[in-house]
Amino acid sequence: VAEARRLAAEAATLDELAEAIAAFEGCPLRAMGARQAVFARGNPQGSLMIIGEGPGAEEDARGQPFVGQAGQLLDRILTAAGLLDEAFITNTVFWRTPGARTPTPQEQAACAPFVERAAALLKPKAVLLVGASAAKAALKTDEGIMRIRGQWREWRLSEGGIAAPAIATLHPAFLLRQPQAKGLVWKDILDLSVRLRSEVVE
Numbered sequence: 001v002a003e004a005r006r007l008a009a010e011a012a013t014l015d016e017l018a019e020a021i022a023a024f025e026g027c028p029l030r031a032m033g034a035r036q037a038v039f040a041r042g043n044p045q046g047s048l049m050i051i052g053e054g055p056g057a058e059e060d061a062r063g064q065p066f067v068g069q070a071g072q073l074l075d076r077i078l079t080a081a082g083l084l085d086e087a088f089i090t091n092t093v094f095w096r097t098p099g100a101r102t103p104t105p106q107e108q109a110a111c112a113p114f115v116e117r118a119a120a121l122l123k124p125k126a127v128l129l130v131g132a133s134a135a136k137a138a139l140k141t142d143e144g145i146m147r148i149r150g151q152w153r154e155w156r157l158s159e160g161g162i163a164a165p166a167i168a169t170l171h172p173a174f175l176l177r178q179p180q181a182k183g184l185v186w187k188d189i190l191d192l193s194v195r196l197r198s199e200v201v202e
């Protein structure tokens with residue numbers, strides 16, 4: 001983690017951060033069959049940072065986050081809310097997990113300095129945590145996603161300080177299986193959109 005933190009701190013731009021991640025050997029997932037590092041896509045000047053769980057098979061093949069089925073649904077939701085152009089989209093880990101399992105807290109911790117550095121460089125007005133795994137990692141809680149979602153919380157950096165106000169919502173992969181939960185996500189996204197459009201700075 002010290003090495004990740006040093007490399008992340010040296011990156012002066014999001015492009016340099018992407019290069020640092022691609023060269024980083026310290027995440028155990030890297031040696032578990034991933035084809036490439038998947039860092040981010042979207043607006044590097046956007047006011048919204050989105051953090052998902054981790055790349056799946058499609059993302060691993062294409063080198064971009066959220067480009068599979070779940071990602072397409074996420075884009076449709078963001079487009080409907082008028083937020084897609086504001087979004088900078090990344091994940092808690094940058095390499096595909098074997099068999100699409102949930103990344104472990106250790107794997108997330110190995111990548112966290114880069115995620116935090118991305119937030120420091122982007123300076124988003126708000127962060128959307130997509131799914132239980134991202135929400136638990138960023139908010140450092142074991143509370144269930146149904147409990148955490150829809151509430152504004154502070155995303156605290158591991159070295160102290162607050163990255164940005166964060167709101168968690170359900171994962172689009174879950175929505176593909178449980179479409180009746182879309183109303184909850186829509187509620188969270190509207191809340192997010194109100195916050196992004198307000199002039200209030202916290």
Ligand code: URA
Pocket residue numbers: 052053054055056059064065066067068070071091131173
């Ligand atoms: N699910 C995620 O959480 N992230 C991706 O990038 C793709 C699917």
